[in-house]
Amino acid sequence: MIAVTFFDGDGWREGVVAGVDGGGMLLREEAVPTALPRLDGVITGGFTDHHVHLQLVDHALLADSVLGRVVDLGANPEVLRDLSGRFVSLRSLNDRSLSEERSDETKRPHVARTSTAIAFAGAFLTPPGGYPSDREWAPAGSFREIATVEDAARAIAEMADAGASRIKVASNSDAGPVFDDELLRTIIELAAARDLPVVVHAQGPGEAQRAARLGAHTLAHAPFTERLTDDEISEQAASVSWISTLAIHDGAERATAIDNVGRFHAAGGTVLYGTDMGNGPTPVDVNPREIEALREAGVDGLDLLRALAPADPLDPASALFILPGTPDRTDADPLRARRLTPADLKV
Template identity: 75%
Template sequence: MKAATFFDGGGWREGVVEIGDGGRMLLREVAVPDDFPRLDGVITGGFTDHHVHLQLVDHTLLTDSVLGRVVDLGANPEAIARLAVHDSVSSSPGRPSAPGPGQPAEVLAELCTPPVAIEFAGAFLTPPGGYPSDRDWAPAGSFREVASTEEAAAAVAEMAAAGASLIKLASNSDASPVFDDDLFRAIIDLAAERSLPVVVHTQGPGQAQRAARLGATTLAHAPFTERLTDDEIAEQAASVTWISTLAIHDGAEYRTAVDNVRRFHAAGGIVLYGTDMGNGPTPVGLNPREIAALRESGIDGLDLLRLLAPADPRDPASALFLLPGDADPLRARRLSPADLKV
């Protein structure tokens, strides 16, 4: 048993780490004497990636990562629901080999999944011919083309029945048609009836502001196609959360996104760590390029830990991770029994 400083998702607290039944390490919040043996470093739970696409990566690699929760924002609802149901099944030496992009839902469903909590939106909702229906990378069933309020109601009901905790809506005017205002609002309202927030992929001039005006709660990407004015940043910060996904960009789009995030964060806007995992050769785990981009945007230290949304390490179901004294998430590792030896 050792004393430890830990991060509960909001701030620093004190407690002890001990080995419980079955050899599982547990953290308890208690007052600790000054002379008690102490861990060298600080404790946190697994981090959250708020934007992933598990059908496009070898998701079994999450087992060895420092992520404790992922939010899938666009997948075949049947396939991702099966993964989510089995999210507490540990990996085993005899499991089947991992699927490649676009393999059938049956292959994904048969795999043992890592002990990482999986939340999901299910399929993208998009107008006929809308993004990502024209993309080769989009797995079968990962989007629903919606042309009317009736079709929107059916699509939202389908995602809710599959177990979705949110709805994903596409609004990409750079490459495809987008919903008109009435149908966009209707989807927001239909989702709200089921207490499902709506996350919107916005791309193209004016789309980020339009999504906020029409009632979206979260943008799947920090705006990258245009530099928002300071007034627009203030409006966004008052009502909308941004998922970062900075590292998927380069050149002018990267500079625009970083500049927008820097001013949005300074204005009090809520940024969540997300990588669009599966968009190109992204790591299946914590992404050093995303962390570096967030730091370039002026987000570091306690603010960086907060947007990583780690699980509360006091939760017996949470894995425990040890960070160095400077709490750098890129140096986090799983806590081991050897760390508790005096």
Template identity: 70%
Template sequence: MQTAPHADGVVIGGFTDHHVHLQLVDHASLAGSRLGRVIDLGGNPEVLTSYAGSPRFVSLRSLNDRKETLRSLSERAPATQARRGELRRASVEFAGAFLTPPGGYPSDRSWAPTGSFREIADEADAATAVAEMADAGATRIKVASNSTAGPVFADAVFRTIVELAGARGLPVVAHAEGPGQAQRAARLGAATLAHAPFTERLTEEEIAEQAASVSWISTLAIHDDADRARAIDNVRRFHAAGGAVLYGTDMGNGPTPVDLNPREIDALREAGVEGAALLQALHPVDPSDPASVQLLLPEGDADPLHAQILEV
């Protein structure tokens, strides 16, 4: 009977990127990555359904452009072996289209694919839209609340979306951008902020309220200069207050890798999210799941960038 190669360390499932846009990247490249799960937060639900239902296994013979990546991974951790034969593809979850008011973000953005946003005029529209996303297989609902880019929902409509989504067992993820929008989204019932707040420095009282009620998806590496500094400062204090930080890159926002993002990892460490907290933010999937990428983290090495794809 063939035995698995010996390697000292801890076997885990692939990591989770909690904020991606698969229609804006070469999603097939996930097959050679260290990601075991991705969550799309804004795309055409019909297209995303096809991604979510695609085969879990991809032959390495069709991944010639990934061989150099796999070779470099093996060189960084000689005690491990790259998987031979087949690589498991990351599982895909999605929110479906952005729900936004007429003329709201991202309806005027050239990068937004057809069907990736759904304009909601009132509570009746909200009920139809939530049902459409849920019926398409969404595992959460995405709400746009970006006051710097156009109108945002009235409180009553936002609350209605939260209630309707909750009735279908779906948490609401909010793109909160602009003064006061992070606090408003949390107050109106959003479970998660799609981006760590970056347009303003939250007060200590606001940080405490956020830590008690919502989780934040990091997306720190998409920012530069003042926005980046504010976001990292907010995450540092949010994490210290016990808030739940989730690794997410906004994959597709600029030239982001379809894999773990070293710049995002570095920014999280800068914000004090490291070691066990960083692994928790990356949310490894169950290594016994046959659909999961299998990774090994060398014992005593909490750096997820050293994770290797293994034959297990």
């Protein structure tokens, strides 16, 4: 048993980690005896990428990543339902029943094992001819073209029945038609009736403000097509969260997105780490370019860890990761995170 400092999703806490039968480890929050040896580094749960596209990457690589959770924001809902059922978040290694199940994989060879949980929105909802219906990268079944309220109700019911935990709406006026105010507001209301928040891909002049005004919960991308005014930033900070996805941009769009995020963060807005994984050659892991861009926008230290929304390390279902460094946490760098092993307890 050793003393540890750990991040609980909001701040630093003190506790102990002990090994358990079967090679697992258990973290407990408690007063730490002064004579107890201390881990060289700090502990967190696996990080969250709030914007991925699992059909566009080799999702099996998640098993070796430091991601404890991913949120897919646009894919075939049937494929995602299958993936979220197979890629289960395993309980700690001291859970005997799961250990026994893992020891007999020959009976269930199709079951992939990872410590990464999957949440998803299912298919994009878009107007007829809207983004991404004309994109070659969009897999079959990854979008639904919505022309009427009845279409919207059917699509939302379909996503909910598939296990979606949010709804994704495309509102990209740079690439085609977008929903009018009345239908977009209705989609948001229909989703809310099923307790499903709406994430909007808002692109084009005024689209970010329109999505927020009509009740969107989250923007899938930090606004990048225009610099928002300070008043608009304040309005956004009070009503919606932003998923960063800064690293997918270059040049002027990157500069605009970073400027918007910096002011949004300073205004108290909630910034969520997300990479748009699958948009180009992105790592199936924490993306160093995204971390660099967030830091450039002023999101660092505790704020950066909060944006990464790590899993609760006190939950026996969570894999534990160590951020090597000093006990004062001044160098708790998520890019240095790795899985905690029993060997780390031998201090």
